[in-house]
Amino acid sequence: xxxxxxxxxxxVDPTDNTGIRALPQPGSMPTSHEQLFDEVxxxxxxxxxxxxxxxxxxxxxxxDLFQEILVAVWLALPRFKQxxxxxxxxxxxxxxxxxxxxxxxxxxxxKIDCFAQExxxxxxxxxxxxGERLRWLYAKIHQLxxxxxxxxxxxxxxxxYDEITAITGLNKSNIGVRLHRIKxxxxxxxxxxxxxx
Amino acid sequence: xxxxxIEQLWASQPLPAGxxxxxxxxxxxxxxxxxxxxxxxxxxxxxxxxxxxSPVLFYLxxxxxxxxxxxxxxxxxxxxxxxxxxTLYFLIRSLRRNRAMLRRRGDTLQAVIATALxxxxxxxxxxxxxxxGVLFGxxxxxxxxxxxxxxxxxxxxxxxxxxxxxxxxxxxxxxxFRQHYRKNLVPEHDRLQQTLAELRD
Numbered sequence: 458x459x460x461x462x463x464x465x466x467x468x469v470d471p472t473d474n475t476g477i478r479a480l481p482q483p484g485s486m487p488t489s490h491e492q493l494f495d496e497v498x499x500x501x502x503x504x505x506x507x508x509x510x511x512x513x514x515x516x517x518x519x520x521d522l523f524q525e526i527l528v529a530v531w532l533a534l535p536r537f538k539q540x541x542x543x544x545x546x547x548x549x550x551x552x553x554x555x556x557x558x559x560x561x562x563x564x565x566x567x568k569i570d571c572f573a574q575e576x577x578x579x580x581x582x583x584x585x586x587x588g589e590r591l592r593w594l595y596a597k598i599h600q601l602x603x604x605x606x607x608x609x610x611x612x613x614x615x616x617x618y619d620e621i622t623a624i625t626g627l628n629k630s631n632i633g634v635r636l637h638r639i640k641x642x643x644x645x646x647x648x649x650x651x652x653x654x
Numbered sequence: 655x656x657x658x659x660i661e662q663l664w665a666s667q668p669l670p671a672g673x674x675x676x677x678x679x680x681x682x683x684x685x686x687x688x689x690x691x692x693x694x695x696x697x698x699x700x701x702x703x704x705x706x707x708s709p710v711l712f713y714l715x716x717x718x719x720x721x722x723x724x725x726x727x728x729x730x731x732x733x734x735x736x737x738x739x740x741t742l743y744f745l746i747r748s749l750r751r752n753r754a755m756l757r758r759r760g761d762t763l764q765a766v767i768a769t770a771l772x773x774x775x776x777x778x779x780x781x782x783x784x785x786x787g788v789l790f791g792x793x794x795x796x797x798x799x800x801x802x803x804x805x806x807x808x809x810x811x812x813x814x815x816x817x818x819x820x821x822x823x824x825x826x827x828x829x830x831f832r833q834h835y836r837k838n839l840v841p842e843h844d845r846l847q848q849t850l851a852e853l854r855d
Contacts, residue, residue: 495676503669524686531683533759550759553766556849557755559842579667587666590655594663604852607763613664626764626853640657647655 493534493543501547503579504614505530508548510579511598511610512555522558529554541623548616548624552607597646601639608632609639698745705738730801733794740787744780751776764853771846774839781835788828795820 497505505526513519533550537543579591598606604625611621618629625632655663712731715722751773758769796817803813 491677491680494680498676498679503667506669507667527679528683528686529759531680532687532756536757536760546760549762549766552763553759553761556763556767557770579669584666587663590663591667594660602852603849604763613661624762626762643660644655644657647660 490534493537494531496543497530497534497547501544504544504547505551506579507610507614508551508555510595511606512558512603514596514599522555525558526551526554542620545620545623548611552624556603556607597643601642605635605639608635609643612636612639694745694749698742698749701738701742701745705735705742708734708738724801726797726801730794730798733790733797737787737791737794744784747776747780764850767846767850767853771843771850774843774846778835778839778843781831781839784831785828788824788831791824792820795824 505523509519509523509526513522530547530550533546537546541549598609601609604627607625608621608627611624616624618632621627621632622629627635708731712722712727755766755769755773758766761769799813799816799820803810803816
């Protein structure tokens with residue numbers, strides 16, 4: 458598959474008589490499918506990894522889902538028209554893929570060699586205690602219904618209500634009510650654990 | 655742990671920047687996509703080839719053995735062509751469903767789940783038609799076997815053997831389809847319906 462240009466090519470500067478098209482400036486919007494994908498891989502791989510960790514608990518499942526999302530992102534990027542920010546678009550693709558994902562052992566066995574090394578392990582921070590608490594947090598998020606899970610993840614990633622609306626299609630008041638309930642549930646769970654100890 | 659502490663914990667996650675080679679990863683993704691698609695396109699090509707080649711073979715057979723031109727053989731060929739065209743139609747519908755899902759990938763979750771639900775309802779409708787198609791397949795297979803074995807009419811045992819094979823083959827396929835419908839499609843439909851209801855408040 459070759460590169461597909463999805464944005465107009467950089468215009469030739471009329472004052473420049475060399476006829477050579479100006480190269481994109483560093484930090485400007487990437488212009489091709491492949492450049493966009495590279496940017497997603499470099500800048501937003503953590504975002505995909507978080508969605509993966511929230512929707513799949515075991516390492517093999519996570520690798521499988523991570524692969525599915527990467528393929529879905531690659532397929533969806535030609536339709537990215539800059540009407541939303543790139544991370545918002547990647548969130549949409551990642552969540553829609555995660556919500557429709559079904560684990561397939563056969564496919565996983567075939568794909569593991571290709572993608573396994575690409576998935577960052579988010580639950581191994583410098584402090585081992587934080588790692589344990591993060592694993593617990595992901596397990597609790599995983600227990601939430603898929604829509605609540607999505608909302609909690611977006612909230613923890615500090616997405617605004619406008620962005621959450623753009624990703625999920627839910628209205629802002631509904632998002633507020635739901636997030637309030639989910640936060641209460643989570644804090645209640647942590648209190649129960651602390652009381653047990 | 656308060657919600658603020660949870661947010662702090664969340665922020666402590668190590669997020670290494672992509673250090674691998676994106677170009678190599680793209681190559682792997684290309685291979686993956688090709689692997690996903692080749693079997694379906696192979697099926698479409700194979701069935702199309704069968705639809706085209708069957709009448710040609712029928713005509714050539716008729717040139718060398720006159721009894722192949724009997725009305726029974728013509729009816730049998732027509733039925734097989736109907737089965738082939740129907741299978742091709744359902745395969746193309748399945749490819750179109752995949753494409754519709756692909757087009758929606760970057761939309762809001764609400765729109766994606768609505769498309770996924772519409773897709774699964776369309777697939778279930780196809781399966782419901784397909785169950786009747788099993789009966790049609792049995793008749794077609796039986797008739798083809800009978801048309802081939804009526805000359806010479808010396809022994810019925812080969813015909814019985816072939817009929818039994820057709821029943822086992824078509825029956826097995828029907829059972830597998832039924833199981834897929836009940837174990838996968840129905841629960842998936844219910845799950846998507848519930849998710850969509852949650853997303854629509």
